[in-house]
Amino acid sequence: MAFDQDIICHGIPSINNGPWIQELLNNNIILTDVSQTFDPIDILIGADVLGKLMTGRLHNLECGMTAIETRLDWTLMGKKPTLNYSENDAALIVTSMYVQEADISNFWSLGVIGITDPIETKSKKLAEQEICERFRETVVINNDKRYEVCLPWKENHPQLESNKEIAQRRLQITTDKLKKQGLYEEYDQVLMKWLDEGIIERVPVDEENSWGHYLPHRHVLKINSTTRLRPVFDASAKSKNGISLNQCLETGPNLIELIPSMLLRFREKEIGVISDIEKAFWQISVTPKDRNVLRFLWWKNDVIEVLRHSRVVFGVTSSSFILAATVKLHLELLSKEDKFKDMLTSIIKLISSFYVDNCVTSVDSLKELHQFKEESTLLMAEGGFNFRSHKIFDPIGFACPVLLLPKLLLQKINTLKWDIEVPQEIKEDFEKWYHQLKLLEEVKVPRWISSTHKTERQTSFHVFVDASQVAYAAVIYMRTQTDTDTKIQLIAAKSRVSPNKKMTIPRLELLAATIGARLMKSVLETMVYDQQEIYFWSDSTTVLTWIQQERQWATFVWNRVQEIRKITNIECWRYVRGVWNPADLPSRGCTTSHLIESKWWEGPDWLYNSEE
Incomplete structure (x- = not known):
């Protein structure tokens, strides 16, 4: 796929005037982009859908080009005949490529921050490191005692013209x-x-x-x-x-x-x-x-x-x-x-x-x-x-369950054609969600995740994972216990929309466990704690069995279990009843009013109890 490329195809010049234009007019064929302009391409149409746009009508011109009718109007294919060939001559080349369907859940790439696949992260980091090293080699201190830099040009970048x-x-x-x-x-x-x-x-x-x-x-x-x-x-x-x-x-x-x-x-x-x-x-x-x-x-x-x-x-x-x-x-x-x-x-x-x-x-x-x-x-x-x-004091984001709803609505309308109005039910759901967002202003969350210094407290991290048919999620709380009090603070949370291809609940629960393990690893790399207790909680006995037993599971299960076992201690994985699992809320989504009533960011009540 080419979604990560800045440029897939350069601009194509419009068809300029010539004897072929009159020939087209004589056959009642009118082109809409006959000029001397050089506009950028607005939409690329894949070869896998191009055939659906063709009506079957075509006309071979005397100059060698072919006019082909599509459902979007007539288009011209071929090389314009001329004695002085120009690099800006318009031509169409069709290359057949198979491109798999894009999963709509990939569109929220920012939602995977902290839970990205380690292999993907490694290759990305290497490329970024190379860019940084090239840039650093150009930095100097000029006569004004100021840092002076070169612009970080892409290797083999397209030609930049005067405008x-x-x-x-x-x-x-x-x-x-x-x-x-x-x-x-x-x-x-x-x-x-x-x-x-x-x-x-x-x-x-x-x-x-x-x-x-x-x-x-x-x-x-x-x-x-x-x-x-x-x-x-x-x-x-x-x-x-x-x-x-x-x-x-x-x-x-x-x-x-x-x-x-x-x-x-x-x-x-x-x-x-x-x-x-x-x-x-x-x-x-x-x-x-x-x-x-x-x-x-x-x-x-x-x-x-x-x-x-x-x-x-x-x-x-x-x-x-x-x-x-x-x-x-x-x-x-x-x-x-x-x-x-x-x-x-x-x-x-x-x-x-x-x-x-x-x-x-x-x-x-x-x-x-x-x-x-x-x-x-x-x-x-x-x-x-x-x-x-x-x-300054300022809260961080805690509305993970609320933000799931618009993603689910977008997933529902993704199957609609672009010119079809959104169903009234979905429109009403979105408007209700949107108007409730202002209620979040009422919530105050402590900035400091603890209330005492390290020497005076015992700290433990609790990672909860859960999944529903529509999404899977992971939530991390930090539990701070002193001689007189126990505090629970939300540290991080992520939810992901389930793939369009239906999966079993146990496999979705395993995906939740995977992002929970990744998210905890990301937190530990950020926060400085010499010693800490970590607990992973799931209400899926199937997932706990997969993680805790060293067996040759199916490939999908095996790959994720091996990653989980690599970055977590399997003895830290424990069972929690579904009704006690706070990750249930971001895995299903909720309204803003429900989130505020739940005080979800304060953690489950039972976590305040002693281990006994």
Whole structure:
């Protein structure tokens, strides 16, 4: 399958005028895309369904091409005859490929964060590591004592063409809107301020007619923001060959995958800390040889002038990766310097706590907070980054059972044709779900997952797994016991829609056990606990038998059992009655009001009891 490819097929030019057009008209055949444009492809139709679109009518033209009627209208196939062949000539080549049906449950790829197949994770990490290593080799410190980077170009990326005409049209549209809204002068002042600060620069007059790629821009107005009016640049704007700058650049690792781990660290200790880098992207310079793909147009005395970015541009697909990789490189370099060896603890904490320009972590005391704030500010300043710190409390996501319902509704309507209205029953279910979401604002969840320090408590993790015919789920609670009290806190939860192909409940229960084992492994890799008790709970005696007995089960069962046995202790797996299993709720889904009434995030009542 090609869902992971940025480009499957480049743009195809429209059919231009020639004697074949008149021949088509004479036969009452009208083509809708006869022009000189070069538009990107909107939809690719697989060879497995192409035959269903053909009506059977065709007409062989004298020039050698063939007009074929489809249910979408007439199309032209073949090579246009000409003495001067152009690489932009339109032609159609049909290649038969078998593509398996896409499972709709794959569309929520973010839902598998922390529970991804280890083999898939390993190959992905190797590719990401290679991208990072190539990028790090290009980073230097320039004469302004600022980190300077090359854009992370994809290997064998498609050719990027000049799109100045498109940028000129977009400039006029933006200018008209700014003047209509009375914002033109303010917008101009923002750009002139950037020019003074070296964020952008003018392209020398003698270079204006040289090759360059342009980023169209528009304004965004936020009345209550500290930055009221700001330009936004479109690096997805395509040139005539259908290629954009974003398609040519690496995006690096998926930074969203870091969020669960960071939120766990944020809840781990008594005081939560969030810090950020002021104007982070603008602190990193772009090497001069790459700046001509970051050009844009603006006005000077009512005449268009050419400018370009000299710093990393917010809105370019690789920018978050560039910032994250540069910050990590900076901290790793500091860790090797003797003068910062006393701050090594803060350096390690910073390396593991950054999400783009935000540092999210937690500390055990006010003394540690003040030390981290002081040292982190100094460390980041060494790289030209202004680090701002403050204390904050914030809950994490806990609505896993509620979020299952829209996925199930989407699975139901996936079999409908695109032009058929959604059934009234499904429409009403969705609207009811949507309007109840606001009730979540009433819920308050403690940020700190414990109420005492490590030396004063006994900690255990409890992983519950369950499945229904529609979904399977895993939930992790942390149980903290002191001499006077017992606390239960939700640590992590995941639910997955069952595959479209019907499976037996025991096999779905095994899938739940698998993601439970993976999720616990992910938590342990994030949270620092020297000793902890771990319990895995399932209400399926069949699954417990599969895990605890070393036998040659069927392939589906065998593969998952071997993974579970590898990353968990089989003696930790225990039976729980179905009515006592809190994973039942996310495996079936529920309304927001039901979730609030259940106080699901507080764990089952029986878990507060002593083991006796």
